[in-house]
Amino acid sequence: MVAEVLVFYRNRDTVPALIEVLMHDGGDGARINAARSLAAIKDSRAVSALIAGLEDEVTWVRLRAAGALKRMGAKRAVSALVERLNDSNKRVQERAHQALRALTGRALGPDYDAWRRIYPKRSK
Numbered sequence: 001m002v003a004e005v006l007v008f009y010r011n012r013d014t015v016p017a018l019i020e021v022l023m024h025d026g027g028d029g030a031r032i033n034a035a036r037s038l039a040a041i042k043d044s045r046a047v048s049a050l051i052a053g054l055e056d057e058v059t060w061v062r063l064r065a066a067g068a069l070k071r072m073g074a075k076r077a078v079s080a081l082v083e084r085l086n087d088s089n090k091r092v093q094e095r096a097h098q099a100l101r102a103l104t105g106r107a108l109g110p111d112y113d114a115w116r117r118i119y120p121k122r123s124k
Helices: 002-006 012-024 028-041 044-053 059-072 075-086 090-104 112-118
Strands: none
Touching (some): 044 059, 059 090
16 A cells, blocks of 8 residues: 555655565565556666566566556666566566567567567576
8 A cells, every 4th residue: 555655756765665565575466556656756776676577476567567667768678578578468468569669669569589589588
C-alpha cells in the first residue's frame, strides 16, 4: 500500500526504499506498485532493480518494469528487454517490443532473433 501511495508523491528520497521493495518484498502488489512508483520518479538509481524486475515471476511486475525502463530512457536495459521478447506472456512481449523501439529507434518487429543479432546477450 505504501508503494502505491508513493506513486503520487514522486519523491526521489523514496527511491532506495522502493528499490528494496521491488527486489525483496514477498507481496506481488508491493512489487508492482514499487515498479510503478519508480517509473513515475524516473531516477537512474532504479535501473538495475527494474532490469531485475523483468525476470519477476509475476507478469504485472514484468510489465511495469518494462514500461518503467522505457519511460526512463534506460538504454542499458536493451539486452534484458530483448530477452522479454520470448516471455511466456504476450503482453510482456509487446511491452518489451515497445520499449525496444523507443530506446533504440529501430523498427525490427517483435522477432527475438532479429533483435539478438544486433544486440547480443550480455554476460551477467
